[in-house]
Amino acid sequence: MKYLHLVWAALLRRKTRTVFTLLSVVAAFLLFGMLDTVRAAFNAGDQLAGSGRLIVSSKLSIIEPLPLSQLTRIQAVSGVKEVAYANWFGGTYQDPKNFFPNLAVSANYLHVYRDRFALPAAQRKAFADTRDGAVVGAALARHYGWRLGQQVPLIGSIFPRRDGSNTWSFQIVGIFKAKNPKLKAIEQTFLFHWKYFNEGNAYTRNQVGWYIVKVADPAQSDHIAQAIDRLSQNSGHETKTETTHAFQLAFAKQIGDIGLIVGGIMAAVFFTLLLLTGNTMAQAVRERIPELAVLKTVGFSNRAVLLLVLAESELLVVVGGVLGLGLAALSLPAVNAAAGGQIVLPPVGVTTWVMGITLMLAVGLVVGALPAMRGMRLNIVDALAGR
């Protein structure tokens, strides 16, 4: 700690340059904080809940439907406790831009996901009793100003009605919240009866997008998944049974490999940061060669000079990085608010902080290494003579 003022003094020697370098580090880690949170959000889901649920979907593609006739066969598999099913509807509200997840679900869907959805019993009953009833997430209701009892039309961009119209009308009978704050994103969802969808759509009949299987013993999940997939082996509707988490990842990958996209962006950002900060550090040390020579003259060892320069680069990157991640943490609620509930990003998580701090230390080490080595190898006589 007694050397800290030396490190600060070195950083403050060229204030403007240090401030601009610091800002670039802040920007890089702000971006890292936000993008890694997006990646974490895509990787969340039942990994957090550990709920013992399996998803059965078509082996060919996630968008390939499965026959409803498989329901009873899946229910009969040993270890299966309950089976629900759902269909992606893909409707929009008033304008194609007003897009949110909307699913046609079986009557027991909310029961299978009872650890996720907080819905008052009266509203749950109203949903069960209302043919065109819909339950919506609180964030979604807030965003569009929907109230209980309101009729809401959705435009079925994939599934038109039998009468040729694209407009599906629903009555809002329930507004649910997420029981787990980490799964806040489900408050963007719009759920309605699969039966209403099945009867009303012009294209499909008695087909479901995927089954949700609640198992009695999560430890038996692998065994049960294999048994379910064996049911449809060599048929025209082979299934792939996986955990909810794996299914969600596969679903998200329809947009793209989020991890790869985030990783690619961050690699470019940090590569630029390395060049920029590395150049700044090299320049800063080059300018201070006589001062480092003075330190050695008065008795600082080669190692002490090496550590001082490394501390300087570490301090610069860590201060900038913590500010950047802190800003990301502060701005995420604002992003969520600005998105009006369309995006619900979780707070910057511990993993992101740990990864961020590790990155800061690594970047500080890499950008400081060469200048620090130069300082360490400095020949006092040559440096004092300006050679």
Add this chain to the structure above:
Amino acid sequence: MTALIEIRGVAKTYVRGKQKVEVLHNVGIDIAAGDFLALMGPSGSGKTTLLNLIGGLDTPSAGSITVGGQRIDQLGSGALARWRASHVGFVFQFYNLLPMLSAQKNVELPLLLTRLSAAQRRKNASIALQLVGLADRANHKPGELSGGQQQRVAIARAIVSDPALLVCDEPTGDLDRQSADEVLSLLRQLNREHGKTIVLVTHDPKAAEFATHTLHLDKGELVEPTVTAH
């Protein structure tokens, strides 16, 4: 008087590109404890090289240098750095103060390598600044001080860890006559009243007059007669 510094058969050769340049040949001197020695000679005569060897900033290509009974030419870079920290104070022509630090913090610099507490470091630095007459400028940065004042801060830094030896390379080379005389008087005071052994490299005969002895170097060799007493 006992010799504090014994230099025997010292040579120094530098390699510049493909050329070998022998800067010092077979130099031998004894410098007594408490001496104030001026090293004079034309540019390129090897004065600064010899001073650097005495101060442990460089090592000889041949010969031996013993300071206070210790062969410093045999020390590795780490041990030599530790030796410099506790045995030598340096004063340079261009002061070489750290521009971002106050006079007080500049003077404290060598004490960072000791086990002294922060309060003790502050106290010792204040005493050193008082000794050079700059106690009231402790919080000023080098850029806010005149050349003569900066050189006095550099002297305070050189003496703060109470070394027996001060090596001064053209300490008045960048100063006007009055400031130069003040700095030289201060060095003489440190020599006479505090018993510091001082080796001063200078071009200036007036500066050399402050020393008790003068040695002349030319083309890397001591010129006879070797000692001029003042």
